Amino acid sequence: MIRELHKKLISGEITSEKLTEDYFDAIEKKDPEIKAYLSLNKEFALDKARSVDKRVKNGEEVDLLAGIPCSVKDNICIGGLAATAGSKILENYVPPYDAAAIKKLKDADAVFLGKTNCDEFAMGSSTENSAFQTTKNPHDPLRVPGGSSGGSAAAVAAGMCAYALGSDTGGSIRQPASFCGAVGLKPTYGMVSRYGLIAMASSLDQIGPVAGNVEDAAIVLSRIAGRDRFDSTTMPTADKNYEDLLGGADISGLKIGIPKEYFESEGLDKGVEEKIKNAIAKYEKLGAKIIDISLKNFDHALATYYIIMPCEVSSNMARFDGIRFGKSVGAESEKTGVDYTLWDIYFKTRAKYLGKEVKRRIALGTYALSAGYYDQYYLKAQKVRARILREFKEAFKKVDLILGPTAPTPAFKIGEKTENPLEMYLADIYTVTANIAGIPAISVPCGTIEVDGKNLPVGMQLAGKWFDEETILNAAYIFEKS
Secondary structure, three states, X not given: OHXXXXXXXXXXXXXXXXXXXXXHHHHHHHHHHHXXXXXXXXXXXXXXXXXXXXXXXXXXXXXXXXXXXXXXXXXXXXXXXXXXXXXXXXOOOOOOOOOXXXXXXXXXXXXXXXXXXXXXXXXXXXOOXXXXXXXXXXXXXXXXXXXXXXXXXXXXXXXXXXXXXEEOOOOOXXXXXXXXXXXXXXXOOOOEOXXXXXXXXXXXXXXXXXXXXXXXXXXXXXXXXOOEXXXXXXXXXXXOOHHHHOOOOOOOOOEEEEEHHHHOXXXXXXXXXXXXXXXXXXXXXXXXXXXXXXXXOHHHHXXXXXXXXXHHHHHHHHHOOOOOOOOXXXXXXXXXXXXXXXXXXXXXXXXXXXXXXXXXXXXXXXXXXXXXXXXXHHHHHHHHHHHHHHHHHHHHXXXXXXXXXXXXXXXXXXXXXXOOHHHHHHHHOOOHHHHHHOOOEEEEEEEEEEEOXXXXXXXXXXXXXXXXXXXXXXXXXXXXXX
C-alpha cells in the first residue's frame, strides 16, 4: 500500500492533503464504533500533508513515507500531543519531546493522524484495560482487537491509517495483529530506540510497526531502526532498506524449525492449529526444509515472563506517585481544603488514578522483589530466562527460522476473560519467548476461521536470529505473495 500511495503522490494522481482528509473521513465514519483512537491531530496532520504536497510539486525528492498518514500508540511520545498511555494518571500529560522513532518518522515527513488506544501502561492482552474506552475488533465488534497495541492494529485493519506504531513487551504488537488480520513486527531488542516510549518492562519493551502487508512493515522498520545516543541498549545496525530486499532471496532450502511443544499446548484452538499446519505445508511446497525441533523450556516461558515483567513494572511505575509525574490528589486538596500528608498523596493518588491490572502487576513485582522472595522468584526467573536464551541459540544452529501460531485462539469476546487474569495471560503463550530472548518475530495472516458466523483472522508467527530481520521479512513476504 505505501509504495503504491507514494507512486500516486509523485505522479500527481493524489495529494497527501486529500489522502489525509480521506483517512479522517474514514475515522469519522468508523471509529465511533471501533474506538481505536484516543485523540486526533487533524490540523497538524493537514499542515504536514500540505508541506509534502508543496515539496512534490516543486520536484523535490521525498521519502517513501512522506505524506503517508499513520497512527501512533498512545504510550509513544509526540512532542506537543497528549500521551496518556491509556491511564487516567497521565490524562493531562503533554510530552515536550519526540520519541526517537517519532523523530525518525518526522525526518521522513510522515503524517500523524492521532494517538491510538492501548491497555493502561501497555499492561494487557485485549485493550480492555484502557482507562478511557474498549477498542473493538473490526472483524467482529463483539470481540477484542488484542492488546496492548489493540488500537493501532484495529486502526490499520479498519482502514483508518496506512500503518501504525505499537510497542511489544510480550506480544503486544503481534497478538493484536493476529486478531485483526494485520502484519505486526517485533524487531530485535536494541534494533529500535525505546527513548520516548513510556516504559513498562525495560528489558522486554520494543517499538515496532503494525501494517497491512509485509512490505509496509519493512518500509517502516527501515526508517525507525538504528543507533540512538539516548538509548544505550540500541545497536549500531547497518543501514538497510528492508523493503528493497524482499523477494530477492529464494527460500528454497530455508530451514524452518517447528517446535513440537507448540502443538502440545492444551489451549491451542483446533482451527488455529489447522491453519498453521497449512502454512507449514505451503512453505514446504515453496521449497523450504521443515525441521522438527524442541524448545524444552517453552512450558516455563509464560511463568518466567510474568515474574520478570511485573518486577520491572514495579520499578518503572515508582515515578507515578503524585509528586513527580501525572495527576495528584495533592492538587485537589487546594480545592477541597483537605490537608494530605506525603504518604496520603502517594497512596491516594495511585488508588484513584491507576487501574486494577496496573495495581496487580505492581503488587506482584514488589512481592517478587522483596527481601524474602527475591531468590525464590526473580532470581530463579532470570536463570530460566538465560536457559531460554541458550535454547534459542542452539536451535538457530540448526534452523534459520522458527514457525508457530501467534496466539492460541482467534479473537475472544469482550469481557470473556476479564474476570480471570490467568486465562488472559495465556493469550501471550506463543509470543513472550521472543521478548525474553530478544529475538525478532513477525505475525502474518495465514487464513481465517468461522466463529459465530464471523470469519476471524489467524496469525502465523515467524521468529528469527538476532538482527536478522531481513530473513523473517523475506520469508513472510514470499508466503504472503504465494
